[in-house]
Amino acid sequence: MSIDPARRATRPGPSDESTEIFLRFQVGEVFYAIRAAGVHNVLPIDVRPIPEKIAKNGVLYPTVDPRSLFRIGDLPTEGRSHQTDERRMILLSAGNRLTALIVDRVFDRLRIDIRRFQPIPWHFGGREQLWFEGVACLDPHRCLVLLRPQGLLASSGPSSLGRSEPRHAELKPGDPTGSGPAALQGEPGS
Amino acid sequence: MSAIRSEPPAFVERRQFLTFRLGGRTRGLDSTRIVRVAEIHHVTPLPSDLRCNLGLVTHRGVVAGLMDLELLEAQSTAPQIALAENRATSTAKGSPEDAAETPNTARSLDRRGVPEGPFFCIFARFPGGVAGFAIDELLQLRTVSMSEDNSGDPAEPAKAAEALPFEIVELDTLQIFQ
8 A cells, every 4th residue: 555645644624534533642662543533531640550440430441551562661660750741541442342551642633544554564463463553654754553452452461361353454444443354465665 | 538517507597686784794685576775764663573573664655664684584594492582582672681682783773673873774575575674784786697507416506605705685585474
């Protein structure tokens, strides 16, 4: 799938069938996005260590820490720092499940043409096929990785046992779950 | 009187290789496998279960994957060891121990072995698709005559390869997934 460089990410505004609003955030050095439609709330992290579940408005959200899942090390836990102060938990629904996603920094909401996302490269064939739905190139050097919250849930914690997830997912405009049959594998220049 | 074998080899193939330096060795990749060579300025370190996967790079608006060719070759020649390393030490991507294992390279690498700053990247056709790998130095295109002797000696191709001034990168023998 080729990317049309004429299409740009924009602030939320008038929509068309192929655009969706995403919440952009950072974990480690990588910028990620999730569909804003599934986000319930974004909260500062005021308890440490982070508990396994967060209660909000009488609802329990199991926490998922991508830093742990992606094995990219943890931020300093002793004392306060600029980095730890910016950490947030994104309360969201993923399919029929709830989760609190722990992230380093939350940026903004962006309206992005879903066609700008392409599947992750073919040789990323481990659990990352579950975690990441696609990747888009929003500026000349940086990539935006679209997270699949259901995949993170499937990979973290005993509650995922016995559940199956698709190995690939097809990106469809308007599909909030991002699940589907096998997707094409992109080649540069194709 | 002993017979002198004077007939030419049955088949002479001329192949073109792009040569480059990687990890202190001179390597050559069949030019027919090359999609493009580009200078890359930034790597997005996409998490992966496989240590040979370094991240994502963009070139002219297209996203492609970046692999560590040396790790991939090591994993292909000793898959059981590499698989065990993938499982047991993937946390070591960011550890000082991992940095100590960084191959002999002229590239600037961060603590996970991901190239930093501008570096040359060769995008090539692997059996599974196109992917890029970082190199230390781009050398030149070399045309080589590869003779295929019909004497039946299975050592002939190996001897011919040994005579080359570079080591051929054999993409078809690389195993990304065990």
